[in-house]
Amino acid sequence: MAPSANRRPGSSRRAQYSTFASYVIAFAGALLGAILLVVSTGNAGAFAFWRSAASDATAPTASAAATGRSTGQDVWATIAGYFTFGSHVARTERELALARVKLAEAAAVADENRRLKALLALKEAEPRAVATARLIGSTSTSTRRFATLGAGSGEGVQVGMPVRSPLGLVGRVLETGQRSARVLLITDGESVVPVKRASDGVPAFATGRGDGTLQIRLITLGLNPLKPGDAFVTSGSGGLYWPGVAVGVVTRVTRDGAIARPLSDPGMTEFVAVQPLWQEAAPQTANPKAATDSPPSPAAAVN
Amino acid sequence: MPGPFAEPLQDLTRPRINRAPSSLLALALPWLLVMLGSLSPTWPIIASAPVLPPLGFLFLLAWLHLRPGLFPVWAGLPLGLFDDLFSGQPMGSGVLLWSVATIGMDYLENRFPWRGFITNWLVASAVIVGYLVIAAQFAGAASNVMLLIAMLPQLAMAVMAYPIAAQLVGLVDRLRLIPVREVG
Numbered sequence: 001m002a003p004s005a006n007r008r009p010g011s012s013r014r015a016q017y018s019t020f021a022s023y024v025i026a027f028a029g030a031l032l033g034a035i036l037l038v039v040s041t042g043n044a045g046a047f048a049f050w051r052s053a054a055s056d057a058t059a060p061t062a063s064a065a066a067t068g069r070s071t072g073q074d075v076w077a078t079i080a081g082y083f084t085f086g087s088h089v090a091r092t093e094r095e096l097a098l099a100r101v102k103l104a105e106a107a108a109v110a111d112e113n114r115r116l117k118a119l120l121a122l123k124e125a126e127p128r129a130v131a132t133a134r135l136i137g138s139t140s141t142s143t144r145r146f147a148t149l150g151a152g153s154g155e156g157v158q159v160g161m162p163v164r165s166p167l168g169l170v171g172r173v174l175e176t177g178q179r180s181a182r183v184l185l186i187t188d189g190e191s192v193v194p195v196k197r198a199s200d201g202v203p204a205f206a207t208g209r210g211d212g213t214l215q216i217r218l219i220t221l222g223l224n225p226l227k228p229g230d231a232f233v234t235s236g237s238g239g240l241y242w243p244g245v246a247v248g249v250v251t252r253v254t255r256d257g258a259i260a261r262p263l264s265d266p267g268m269t270e271f272v273a274v275q276p277l278w279q280e281a282a283p284q285t286a287n288p289k290a291a292t293d294s295p296p297s298p299a300a301a302v303n
Numbered sequence: 304m305p306g307p308f309a310e311p312l313q314d315l316t317r318p319r320i321n322r323a324p325s326s327l328l329a330l331a332l333p334w335l336l337v338m339l340g341s342l343s344p345t346w347p348i349i350a351s352a353p354v355l356p357p358l359g360f361l362f363l364l365a366w367l368h369l370r371p372g373l374f375p376v377w378a379g380l381p382l383g384l385f386d387d388l389f390s391g392q393p394m395g396s397g398v399l400l401w402s403v404a405t406i407g408m409d410y411l412e413n414r415f416p417w418r419g420f421i422t423n424w425l426v427a428s429a430v431i432v433g434y435l436v437i438a439a440q441f442a443g444a445a446s447n448v449m450l451l452i453a454m455l456p457q458l459a460m461a462v463m464a465y466p467i468a469a470q471l472v473g474l475v476d477r478l479r480l481i482p483v484r485e486v487g
Binding site for chain 2: 022023025026027028029030032033034035036037038039040041046047050051054055058061062065136137138139140141142143144145146148187189190209210211212
């Protein structure tokens with residue numbers, strides 16, 4: 001490229017001032033950026049209004065594009081199918097043989113499950129979804145893992161509500177706009193979900209690692225009882241997330257916990273459901289007045 | 304750069320009697336393209352790891368290389384702010400990094416005015432890698448070595464995507480100079 005002409009504005013005083021002013025604004029902009037960064041790092045909720053307004057403004061087009069996502073995937077899958085058909089059949093037959101064995105095992109597990117649940121008198125209470133919507137975008141360039149949901153406070157979505165797909169937990173609502181909401185995915189580094197091992201209730205925390213996997217950290221230290229294949233579900237402790245929602249499966253055991261693969265890939269799910277906040281029912285004996293005042297249903301207390 | 308659109312576009316942009324490029328189009332299209340790139344988080348890709356190159360930033364770099372002086376030095380302030388609204392980064396990270404990048408590219412332009420495309424690509428690669436790594440630090444990945452490893456595909460993709468972004472910017476540069484306005 002040839003040297004640009006605007007570096008030396010000549011003897012025009014006005015042009016010199018204008019060049020000088022643009023440099024002043026540029027450096028002031030960098031300084032402003034640094035100040036904003038300090039403010040927003042200290043207070044994650046700052047500027048939420050502006051972000052929500054921006055995502056509200058783009059929500060209609062993003063929703064339309066999200067509708068096309070499943071169609072687009074189908075098109076590519078169809079084309080790819082012609083090339084991978086042979087190996088696909090071979091693999092399917094192999095998997096079928098394995099699946100027959102697994103099915104027999106699953107029947108036994110289901111039977112055991114039924115007995116144990118009866119023993120614990122667990123209610124299979126699944127809350128009514130506040131809203132069902134598509135995920136219409138995600139921060140695919142940043143290392144933070146946020147997704148944009150195509151429903152906002154207009155549909156009753158509130159900050160903190162858990163978001164799940166049919167396959168498992170997706171995340172929780174972080175900021176709401178009128179027509180869209182920002183969801184903190186469970187794979188984000190700042191997301192902490194209280195979980196337990198599905199088989200025996202070993203308590204742990206699932207923290208996102210930002211690369212699509214989860215870090216399972218056991219609460220009780222000692223011998224690490226985890227092994228690959230262990231499934232983790234939300235425990236409901238601390239409120240917020242409803243108990244019993246699938247979170248992830250252990251893929252690799254580490255020294256103090258494990259690395260898990262989340263069960264619900266938000267990229268593969270068509271619709272997600274926003275659930276009301278879960279709040280554990282207080283022990284009946286602890287505060288008799290409160291217990292009589294409020295109905296015992298755990299879904300009653302929201303916020 | 305000859306591309307598949309070169310011939311018809313050269314015809315389109317050929318100066319004609321009593322026709323001039325629209326100044327609105329010529330000034331607004333570069334800004335619009337960068338902002339369109341910043342909107343990529345609203346694309347229907349739900350990623351569980353950072354995968355996409357920062358398209359808005361790539362477009363800005365390509366414009367700064369192709370047309371030095373077209374963007375004012377302070378362009379990083381408004382464009383970075385717009386990017387922050389959608390990128391998921393903490394507010395201010397884009398404003399700071401885009402401003403610094405624009406000022407740095409302006410300095411480079413004046414210091415080394417004669418460059419080839421390969422040099423531009425090398426410079427852009429260094430700037431993009433620096434931008435993504437520092438942005439990850441701002442987002443709170445300072446202690447997470449795994450996350451930096453998880454970023455490697457994105458870094459590679461961003462470096463590879465730069466020539467494509469530059470080609471697209473070249474195409475839009477042709478478009479914005481089409482003489483559509485009637486003079487006199």
